[in-house]
Amino acid sequence: MAENKPSSENDVGDRENVGSSDQQPLLVFPRDDTVNENFEDVCAMAADQDRPLHLTQNVVLHDVVRLRKHQRLVIQGRRIEQNQKNPTISGDVHSLFLLNNQSQLIVENVDLSHTLSSDDHRDVGAAVNLRYKGSFRMTRGKIASTAGFCCWAVQKSTVQLEECDLCSPTRSSVVCFGKPVCTLSHCSISDAGVHAICARGACRIGLDECTIFNSAARAIYAYANASVTITRCNIYGTIRPDKAAIEVSAAGGGEASLTMKDCRVVDNFGAGVRFRGPVKHSLSIEVENCMENNAGGNVDYQELEEQEEGPTGLREKAGGSSYRRGDWWCRRCQPNHVVVGKHDHCPSCGLEKSANRLLTVQEISQYNQGRNVPSPVETDDRENNRQLVTWSFDGDDDKGWIPYDPESNRQLEDMYQLFCLQDAENAGNDPVVILCNGKYRVNVKSMEQVNTETQFLRLVRRRKESKVA
Numbered sequence: 001m002a003e004n005k006p007s008s009e010n011d012v013g014d015r016e017n018v019g020s021s022d023q024q025p026l027l028v029f030p031r032d033d034t035v036n037e038n039f040e041d042v043c044a045m046a047a048d049q050d051r052p053l054h055l056t057q058n059v060v061l062h063d064v065v066r067l068r069k070h071q072r073l074v075i076q077g078r079r080i081e082q083n084q085k086n087p088t089i090s091g092d093v094h095s096l097f098l099l100n101n102q103s104q105l106i107v108e109n110v111d112l113s114h115t116l117s118s119d120d121h122r123d124v125g126a127a128v129n130l131r132y133k134g135s136f137r138m139t140r141g142k143i144a145s146t147a148g149f150c151c152w153a154v155q156k157s158t159v160q161l162e163e164c165d166l167c168s169p170t171r172s173s174v175v176c177f178g179k180p181v182c183t184l185s186h187c188s189i190s191d192a193g194v195h196a197i198c199a200r201g202a203c204r205i206g207l208d209e210c211t212i213f214n215s216a217a218r219a220i221y222a223y224a225n226a227s228v229t230i231t232r233c234n235i236y237g238t239i240r241p242d243k244a245a246i247e248v249s250a251a252g253g254g255e256a257s258l259t260m261k262d263c264r265v266v267d268n269f270g271a272g273v274r275f276r277g278p279v280k281h282s283l284s285i286e287v288e289n290c291m292e293n294n295a296g297g298n299v300d301y302q303e304l305e306e307q308e309e310g311p312t313g314l315r316e317k318a319g320g321s322s323y324r325r326g327d328w329w330c331r332r333c334q335p336n337h338v339v340v341g342k343h344d345h346c347p348s349c350g351l352e353k354s355a356n357r358l359l360t361v362q363e364i365s366q367y368n369q370g371r372n373v374p375s376p377v378e379t380d381d382r383e384n385n386r387q388l389v390t391w392s393f394d395g396d397d398d399k400g401w402i403p404y405d406p407e408s409n410r411q412l413e414d415m416y417q418l419f420c421l422q423d424a425e426n427a428g429n430d431p432v433v434i435l436c437n438g439k440y441r442v443n444v445k446s447m448e449q450v451n452t453e454t455q456f457l458r459l460v461r462r463r464k465e466s467k468v469a
Contacts, residue, residue: 061091099134244274
């Protein structure tokens with residue numbers, strides 16, 4: 001893409017007006033006279049010529065769309081007539097759009113779906129990735145990221161979203177580091193894997209008439225010099241009891257601030273609002289806002305603590321840093337011993353990452369929600385036992401030992417493993433498995449099966465087979 005630098009400050013102002021009369025005519029994708037046209041190439045053409053791109057169908061990216069210095073790309077969607085949905089730009093790539101210095105991306109009536117799912121979080125970017133003074137504006141669309149972020153903004157970039165829905169089930173939805181300015185109006189952020197919005201540094205975050213619900217940790221987390229202003233917003237359903245729905249921290253000696261008015265912060269499992277350190281805020285925060293049914297209290301004040309993320313490379317409890325794709329269990333140091341994904345060896349025992357198992361998406365979600373996750377060694381062993389252990393009952397002399405069906409075999413092994421893990425207080429309880437809709441009762445302690453109709457007793461056997469490579 002060739003650079004298209006404006007000649008004056010007035011040119012920059014004119015370029016903000018998408019519908020200006022002196023603008024180049026629309027580019028339409030796909031065009032009737034073109035076969036197998038590459039969407040990335042058309043985006044490059046639209047940016048080079050400063051022509052709005054009219055999208056009439058769903059497209060799949062095979063490479064990142066990159067905008068260089070001073071380039072601008074405008075993508076306008078035409079609603080598909082049959083189901084009246086926005087056309088979608090999706091891609092299994094690091095990021096859908098990468099905005100560099102002073103480049104602009106304007107998206108209207110288009111959905112973005114970032115589908116890359118990698119076991120190394122460093123390989124996963126965002127639907128829109130903004131760098132120094134990049135600018136992203138979106139209206140009436142949806143942004144989703146399978147394993148990354150919806151928007152990642154650093155340095156002096158700008159994000160402006162209006163009437164948009166965002167979802168990132170394993171990471172935070174909007175992340176701002178440095179000095180970005182991020183404003184959301186009439187937007188919805190649901191089911192964020194960590195935070196709906198995370199801001200660090202001298203960021204300016206503004207939300208107006210937005211709804212944030214069911215975030216795993218926090219709806220809004222701002223620290224250092226971040227400034228947050230929220231008006232007429234509805235925030236509810238955060239899952240972590242140890243995290244506040246809104247937390248603003250003056251960590252690092254910053255001058256963080258929070259301004260809230262006419263907001264509803266209700267029905268969260270943790271505190272409604274938490275201040276850590278000398279945060280600037282209004283003293284009438286509970287008067288000017290509805291704060292109800294927050295299990296950790298409505299407003300909470302805490303002293304600054306040590307930084308949560310230590311240099312050890314370990315995530316030993318859910319109260320620390322967020323978990324992500326690529327983090328892995330150390331089998332030797334288990335239980336509940338998780339190593340940060342960038343480490344190839346366990347910092348404690350030196351065991352190689354390749355000898356262990358990565359956290360699954362479900363385990364990542366459970367950890368970030370503060371829930372207990374079973375030890376993978378125990379889980380894996382139980383699964384191996386189901387595959388390698390055979391349960392049989394005595395079928396008399398002429399028939400020998402008769403194996404149970406696979407489902408009964410699984411139930412018996414599950415009960416047996418549970419019985420073996422019981423503590424001494426409960427060890428005297430005889431574990432019984434009910435089979436065939438109550439026709440048989442199998443006691444995995446006494447190794448006996450009883451026909452509940454005839455009371456006929458048969459012996460039961462558990463045999464562990466050798467694993468075949």
